[in-house]
Amino acid sequence: MCLDNAIVDQRDPTSHHEICSRKPPRLLSGARVRWILLLSAAALVIARMALVRGVVAPIYVAGASMAGTLQGQHVRVECEDCRIDYVSGRRFRGDHGETTCPNCGYGQNAPAGRVFRGDRVLVDQWYGRWQQPSRWDLVALRSPQSSGEMIVKRIIGMPGEQVTIQSGDLFVDGRLLRKPLSVFRDMMVLVHDDRFYPTMSAKLPRRWRGEQATTSWVPAAEGYRFEEHTKVAVGDNTAQLIQDWLTYRHWLCFSKGVPRTERTEETSVLDSLGYNQNSPRGQLNAVSDLMLSGNIVIGGEGKFSLRVADGTAWYIVELDWPERKWRLRRNGNVLVTVASQELSSGVPFLVEYGMYDRTVLLTVNGRVLLKLDVNPLSRGPDDAPASRLSIGAVGLSVEVSSLRVVRDVYFLAPGPPWTHWEAPGRLSSGHFLLLGDNAAISTDSRHWTSAGIARTLITGRVMRWSDTRLYSGK
Ligand SMILES: [Zn+2]
Incomplete structure (x- = not known):
C-alpha cells in the first residue's frame, strides 16, 4: 500500500506522514523504483529465454533406457498381496495386463486407468559451455541413430579413457570405477x-x-526382535559368545522369460527390474552389490553385527555396544575401528551397511562412518549364495524395523556373453561414453556406430522436475 504513497512522497513530502506515518520516507525513492522495474524486466526476459527459447527446456521421459532412475511411460500398481506401490513399463494394448510385484512376486492384472507418462525433467542447455561435462551427469542428446529423437543417458567415460564392463561393474583404463554415494543412491534398485x-x-x-x-530372533509387529542370548561354552575353560544371525532370503520376483517358480524358492539377488516386465531376458545375473538399511534399537550389553558377503569373504562390522565402537573384520581380521559415541540405549538409530563397487560402506543416521575400498574380484559373483546380508546379535536385546535391501545397477554387455564388453578404443578428445541406467533395455554407446559422443551433440544436463522415485523405492 505504501509503494504508491512513497512515489507521492517524492512530489509532496508533506503528504507522506499523513498516509503512511511510520514508514521511512526514503524506502522507495525514484531511483529504487527504477531499479525494481529494471530488475523485474530483466527477470521476465530471463524467464522467457529459459522457458521459451530453450536455455532450460522441459521434456518428458518417454523411453525405458533410464528406468529405475527416470521412468518412461509406465503403469502404477498397488500389489494386492504386500501393498507396495510399484511401476511397470508394460505398454498395454487395452487397459489390463499382468504384472508381477518386484517386492513379493505376486502376479496380478494392472488396474485400468493407471497408465502415466514418464518423469518430467528440465534440460539445462547452457551445460558445458564454460566447463567440461562431468562423469555421472545425466544428459539429453539427439540420438545418433537415424531416429534422431531426444534421449537421456548418463556420462560414464571421459575423453581419452578406455571403458570396459566386467561382471556388472565399470572399469576405466583397467581400474574399477566407483560411484560416489550420491550417484549410487540415485541409481540403486529396491x-x-x-x-x-x-x-x-x-x-x-x-x-x-x-x-x-535355535535362533533367538523372532518376528515382531514392525520387524524383528532379539532377546539376550545365553553364553555358549567353547573349549575347556573359555566361554565365547556366538553371534545369532538374522539373514535375508531372496525369492524370484519377476514373471516372464524364466521358468516361473514358487515364491518360496530361494535364489541369489538377480539383476531383474520391475519396470522391464514386458522385456524378458534369457539370462539374469547374480548381483553381489547389496546394501541393507533399517532402524535399530539396542539395550543391554553385548555385540551387534552386520554382515555382507562378496562370494569369497565375509565383511562383518561388529558394534561393541558397551564401548560404542564398530570393528570391521574380513574373515576374522580387524581392518578398521571407528567410534560411535552418540548412540544411546533404547534410542533408535538408522543404519545402512553393505557393499557396492567393491566399497564396504557403513552409515549411521545418514552419516558415513566407515568406507573401505577393497580389491576387485578376479571373477564374477556367479556362484553367489542365496543370501549375502545378515544382522547378528549376542548378549543384548535388539529391535530391528523398516528393513530394506537395495542393489547396485548391473551393467551389461550388449549381447552374449553379456558380462564382458570393451569399448572399441580410447575416447577421442572432446568425446564421452554414455550409458543408460537400465542396461538391459538401453541403446547407448555400446550399440552406436561410434561409442564416443562429441560434446557438441549433447544438448544439455538433465535435472529432475517431477519423478516417480517413490514408486521405485527411493
Ligand atoms: Zn507385493
Missing part, C-alpha cells in the same frame, strides 16, 4: 522392503529369518 509383507498369501515364510535352528 530389492525388498520388509515393511510390505504378503498378507493375502498365507504362510509364506518371512524374508528375514534366523540362521540357526
